[in-house]
Amino acid sequence: MSRTSRTRRTSRLRRIPLRGRGPALTAGAAAALAGTALALGLTSANAARTAPAAAPQAQLQTQVRAQQAAAAAPAFRLPFPCGQTWTGNSSASSAHTGNEIDFNRGGTAEADNGDTVVAAAAGKVIRSTRHVDESGFGNHVVVQHSGGYTTWYAHLKYRSVGVGRQVAAGEKIGAVGRTTRPSNGGMSSHLHYEVRLNGGYPPVAAYFGGKRFGYPQQRLTACGGGAADPVADICGAGYAKIDEATLKKGATTYGKVYLGYKDGRNCVITVKPKGAATAMAATLQVKGAAARSDKGDFTTYAGPVTAAAPGKCVKWGGSIGPASYTSAYEHCG
Structure with missing residues (x-):
């Protein structure tokens, strides 16, 4: 600009699940179920012909809860500075349950070490610590968002924010690293990213820019790959x-x-x-x-x-x- 006048590495982690159970259906949710059933044409007669008696209700409950969760989700972005392109992989680690993502962008094992990590959405930092023995997360940050969602950023080289900090979407929270437990010292640098809902584990599917991550692997550009930052x-x-x-x-x-x-x-x-x-x-x-x-x-x-x-x-x-x-x-x- 001008002016004048002047290959992913396997990591083994011992999880610390934050278990939780969703609430029972409210009267409003029950009504939504009934409305959805009518919209799908699932009358009591044809439901009995198409599936076991309990199946339609269970499926509709799952659908309604998924719709409610999606409506409450913040607008997550890729957790890196705008314009950068990263490849996420959910299957390269034997420790993954399916929705965790490991991110890299460089062509060598340590090419990403020290690269900036930013908050995927606005929220409050509820954890900023280093686990030596409790888990394989090493330096990690957890941000609480609206709708009961939290995002987890693990193996950071360092942490830039402390507990209680209000962060904006895109605000730096740390840097890509390889911190973990001593027994996993052969792990190379990457960002381990998770989205959890209502304290539950395993994580839920990740969305970036309103689109579901293309599991098991997808290459993405932060902020949609528009103009350079x-x-x-x-x-x-x-x-x-x-x-x-x-x-x-x-x-x-x-x-x-x-x-x-x-x-x-x-x-x-x-x-x-x-x-x-x-x-x-x-x-x-x-x-x-x-x-x-x-x-x-x-x-x-x-x-x-x-x-x-x-x-x-x-x-x-x-x-x-x-x-x-x-x-x-x-x-x-």
């Missing part, structure tokens, strides 16, 4: 977007301001479609320190403005012409 392009390799704001005044949208993150450093850029030089600014302030800004007349972007903020909150923002945005102190830690 401007944060990585401008801030530098390894930076991932953790937040953004649209710069709009009245009915006119001028561009966006982005907050990126990499290994304890934050980066702010303000971006607009390429065109005539326009007054633009990008600003970043670490709590307790003076604000840093990049201001001028630019054709495409202002910034990058970077600062280290380990354990501290940041205020970020930008402007294009008459449109501006400034956050509160946030993204702490």
Whole structure:
């Protein structure tokens, strides 16, 4: 961008199942069952002819519960920065029950080591720890989402978030690694990813961009493979977007301001479609320190403005012409 004025490896894990049982059907769900039965033409007479007596009701219960679960599911995305392409495999490990996915993108065993892992949806971190003996998960993070869903990210090289942290979809939570129990020391780097529902185990099927993962293996591009991520392009390799704001005044949208993150450093850029030089600014302030800004007349972007903020909150923002945005102190830690 221009501006002016300047082969999967097998891993054996001992699971820690979080067992749970779904609730009994409510009156509303029972009514939904009856409605579904009518829609399918399953009257008491023809149901008896097509299946054993208990089968239609059991099948309909399963269908209704699946529909209810799907309706409550957040909009999960691939747990990697936009534009990156990864291959997920659910069958390469003998420890998998069917819906766990191991992700790699490099051509060698350790090519992915240290690559950024992001939250697949917005939520709250409810576990951030390292298991040495309890399981083979090593460094792992668990994020609680709406609808009773949790996502699990295992074998991380390091964890970027702590328990209680509210994370946005696409916010960095760690890096791809190979941490596990000592007896499994031959495992190579990959991200082990799971989606669990209502604390249950085994995991449920994973969805990305509203589409069910193509088990047992599928190659996917984060964020649908659209335009390249401007944060990585401008801030530098390894930076991932953790937040953004649209710069709009009245009915006119001028561009966006982005907050990126990499290994304890934050980066702010303000971006607009390429065109005539326009007054633009990008600003970043670490709590307790003076604000840093990049201001001028630019054709495409202002910034990058970077600062280290380990354990501290940041205020970020930008402007294009008459449109501006400034956050509160946030993204702490």
